[in-house]
Amino acid sequence: MRDSWATLGVDLHLDSAAAGSGRGVRAGLTHALREAVRGGRLSPGTRLPSSRTLAADLGIARNTVADAYADLVAEGWLTARQGSGTRVATRTAPRTEPSSARPGRVPAGPAHDLRPGSPDLASFPRAAWLKAARRAVTHAPNDAFGHADPRGRPELRAAVAEYSARTRGVHAEPERVIICAGFAQGLRLLGTVLAAGGGREAxxxxxxxxxxxxxxxxxxxxxxxxxxxxxxxxxxxxxxxxNAPAAVLLTAAHQFPMGLPLHHERRATVVDWARSGGGLIIEDDYDGEFRYDRQPVGALQGLAPDRVAYLGTASKALAPALRLGWMILPRGLADEVAAAKGWADRAPGALEQLTLAEFITSGAYDRHVRSMRLRYRRRRDQLVRTLADRAPDVRVTGIAAGLHAVLELPEGTEAAVLRAAAWQQLAVEGLSAFRHPQAPPYGPDAIVVGYGTPADHGWTGALEALCRALA
Incomplete structure (x- = not known):
């Protein structure tokens, strides 16, 4: 029995108008294919349908398609190899320079990146993540492939509740956990709910x-x-x-970017403010897993679960691209945020959530965090030793935890150091870039260095460029 057109090979849409009137079938097909390649709709390396499949789709003779393919192979538009099929050929595009660029002077981007806020992406645990993904998909219930609950998959909510309670001292039940696409989405949802309730200020x-x-x-x-x-x-x-603000946003465990934990007396002060006035504390626990020279500082949420919205993510421990975060909310607020999130805003995907749940419950998350904690501590220690030797006038602060350090500079030198870093093709941030426009400057000039960002092979070069900029 002849195969149905619906079951043959790969699909290829061709604009029938591209063949033009008056052309023969072979010439028209050749022209349409050539224009699809020339216009970029068929990119280099794209595999085309077999001659039999395309002939069935177009309702023409198979030999006509084979001849059109042969013509385009001869012209260099396509390639045909045994076992690889017919593909769009790879061609070298002509190099162009911006009209404003001087000949031979192409502006270079940063060769080294020490900006804070990112982990070592080269250390993402690909094999362990893939293993977790296989197990998650294999054992996923059928409803995981349907429409998602805006609160998130129950498997991940349960895993997050257990992990946060065990490692960060958070009071959590799965019913109060909402999965979100990173901290930014969680903060936006909270702000939306607070503003809708009459809040005017944070x-x-x-x-x-x-x-x-x-x-x-x-x-x-x-x-x-x-x-x-x-x-x-x-x-x-x-x-x-x-006139009280509706909420206060704090990085209580490790202030970003200064690196200090919120003082214990001030923890009590902000909790008392929230309880007495009904305000909400939004706790950004952005890198709570990474501490080196002190016992872990528990989450502020543990002191007042009824007044704190606790936000965590996998961005620092794993990778920002996963877009996986969570909120642990006071019970009534959880219902409001879930309603605001709604059925139209369900990201991230269920399979990614199931994979992270498996990654956590299997112990792979803990093992990865411990491994990265040791790696980042070695980098931090090397940073401190090197600067003590090469730049003794620079004071390194905020290094008891986290993935960045604050380098305090001689007064009035922040801008000069940033210019020197640019000459070294080194990306760093000045402390002044993080100051609220209405806040007065605090302390000396400084730069903020993220020692988690480079891959291992790039760390030594980045550190050398930093020393040259500071010199």
């Missing part, structure tokens, strides 16, 4: 990420900075009553 730390402030502003909440001093963020200025 307090933030004097130093932090500007796009977090932009997310809150985008939901309708104004942001104002809390003071910062030698003990870190100072929440004693949080107002109460009618």
């Amino acid at each position: 307090a933030v730390e004097a130093y932090g990420l500007d796009f977090h402030r932009e997310i809150l502003s985008g939901t309708g909440l104004r942001t104002h900075p809390l003071p910062f001093d030698a003990l870190g963020t100072d929440p004693r200025g949080l107002t109460r009553g009618q």
